[in-house]
Amino acid sequence: MGTRYKGAKGEVRALNAFINLVRAAESVVGRLTPVMDEAGLTVSQFGALETLFHLGPMCQRELGAKLLKSGGNVTMIVNNLEKRGLVTRSRSGKDRRRVTVRLTRRGRVLIGRVFPVVLAGIVREMGLLGPAEQEELRRLCRIVGKRERAIGN
Amino acid sequence: MGTRYKGAKGEVRALNAFINLVRAAESVVGRLTPVMDEAGLTVSQFGALETLFHLGPMCQRELGAKLLKSGGNVTMIVNNLEKRGLVTRSRSGKDRRRVTVRLTRRGRVLIGRVFPVVLAGIVREMGLLGPAEQEELRRLCRIVGKRERAIGN
DNA sequence: CCAGAGTCGTTTAATATTAAACGATATGAC
DNA sequence: GTCATATCGTTTAATATTAAACGACTCTGG
Numbered sequence: 001m002g003t004r005y006k007g008a009k010g011e012v013r014a015l016n017a018f019i020n021l022v023r024a025a026e027s028v029v030g031r032l033t034p035v036m037d038e039a040g041l042t043v044s045q046f047g048a049l050e051t052l053f054h055l056g057p058m059c060q061r062e063l064g065a066k067l068l069k070s071g072g073n074v075t076m077i078v079n080n081l082e083k084r085g086l087v088t089r090s091r092s093g094k095d096r097r098r099v100t101v102r103l104t105r106r107g108r109v110l111i112g113r114v115f116p117v118v119l120a121g122i123v124r125e126m127g128l129l130g131p132a133e134q135e136e137l138r139r140l141c142r143i144v145g146k147r148e149r150a151i152g153n
Numbered sequence: 154m155g156t157r158y159k160g161a162k163g164e165v166r167a168l169n170a171f172i173n174l175v176r177a178a179e180s181v182v183g184r185l186t187p188v189m190d191e192a193g194l195t196v197s198q199f200g201a202l203e204t205l206f207h208l209g210p211m212c213q214r215e216l217g218a219k220l221l222k223s224g225g226n227v228t229m230i231v232n233n234l235e236k237r238g239l240v241t242r243s244r245s246g247k248d249r250r251r252v253t254v255r256l257t258r259r260g261r262v263l264i265g266r267v268f269p270v271v272l273a274g275i276v277r278e279m280g281l282l283g284p285a286e287q288e289e290l291r292r293l294c295r296i297v298g299k300r301e302r303a304i305g306n
Numbered sequence: 307c308c309a310g311a312g313t314c315g316t317t318t319a320a321t322a323t324t325a326a327a328c329g330a331t332a333t334g335a336c
Numbered sequence: 337g338t339c340a341t342a343t344c345g346t347t348t349a350a351t352a353t354t355a356a357a358c359g360a361c362t363c364t365g366g
Contacts, residue, residue, distance in 0.1 A: 007272070010276060010284070011272060011276055013279075013284060013287050013288065013291075014272075014275050014276040014278075014279035014280065014287060015272065015275055015276075016287075016291050017279050017282070017287040017288070017290050017291045017294075018181065018275045018278070018279055020290075020291045020294035020295050020298060021174075021177060021178050021181065021290060021291075021294050022178045022181075022182060023221075023294065023298045024174060024178075024293075024294035024295070024297045024298030025174050025175045025177075025178035025179075025298075026178075026221055026298075027297070027298035027299075028171065028174065028175075028297060028298065029175060030221075042321080042322075044322075044323090059344080059345095060344075060345065061343085061344060061345080068176075068179055068183075069322095069323080069324090070323070070324055070325075071344075071345065071346085072323080072324070072325080072326095072345085072346075072347075072348090073322075073323055073324070074345085075345065075346055075347085076321090076322075076323085077322090080321095095331080095332070095343095095344085096330080096331060096332085096344095097330070097331045097332065097343065097344040097345070098331095098343095098344065098345085099344080099345065119160070119164060119167075119168065122167050122168055122171045123163060123164055123167040123168075125167075125171070125297065126166075126167035126170050126171055126297065127167065128296050128297055128299070129170070129293060129296060129297060131163070131166060133293055133296075134166050134167060134169075134170040135166065135170070136289065136293065137170045137173070137174060137290070137293045137294075137297070138166075138169050138170045138173045138174075140177075140282060140286055140289065140290045140293070141170075141173035141174050141176070141177035141290075142173050142177070143281050143282060143286075144177045144180070144181060144278065144279065144281055144282060144290070145173060145176045145177030145178075145179075145180035145181065146180075146281070195351080195352075197352075197353090212314080212315095213314075213315065214313080214314060214315080222352095222353080222354090223353070223354055223355075224314075224315065224316085225315085225316075225317075225318090225353080225354070225355080225356090226352070226353055226354070227315085228315065228316055228317085229351090229352075229353085230352090233351090248313095248314085248361080248362070249314095249360080249361060249362085250313065250314040250315070250360070250361045250362070251313095251314065251315085251361095252314080252315065
């Protein structure tokens, strides 16, 4: 968004905060993607692998909730990861609607190799702020990002 | 990203700041989209109209730079806005490679109606923070989002 | 003038994303 | 048990997005 808007002080303040928030997120993510590209992973694919890596196996709906992606999209993301042998699908025994997604050995190896590189990038990018500033940024973002976002399916 | 990562203090701090930054941006944008949906505008279309509204006519490349979108995408965004009669294209006289995009009367009316509603939403969302906090968030985001992102075409 | 390099917008192909409709399964009220 | 309702994953159709190749145009240095 442009910054040229002339309005009440409070509006300008909110607008500027908002614009810079969105820009900062896009900017940092954009600078992290080359690492994922090298591994042949999209941001969403990386996110899925990383979630499974750190939180363990889960069903697709849960994964979609973590990634803020629609159900149909999760199906495609998992399809592509499955084709590459990075995850497996298995119907849950107790609730046969649920499909548990699980990292394979290959998937674990891949994300175990890529994640540290991405993490190093995050540390580098956020390192533009001092420790206290990073914590303050986190605090402010948590407040603003508090409420849930509804996503289809 | 999950928050379960166990690592060095600095890494955890950077990761948490990053995660909450991205989530906050997605979250706030997500809560603003219903207004744009009602007007039949995608986020990108809204961004294009808003940019033209506040900064005036400009060529597609410049628009793409503001929106952080690729050249091909700008072509499509402008195509769709043009089809709906919200903007016009015109070849520049002095540099015939350039296409100046300009709001039509209809386009100006539409964005003039929709923008205030979106702005009110932004004020509402950012209002979860006090004035000083909004300014601090802006300051931190500006630092982190400083560098440019390269985009194709 | 002119040749080469660079810029701008478009097209194309591949992928991502969403919403909506659907089939299978589970759950709850009766 | 059975029917109504809800949930989960998939499919489908429409749109968005990017990268790469391309054509038109400009500019620069001779």
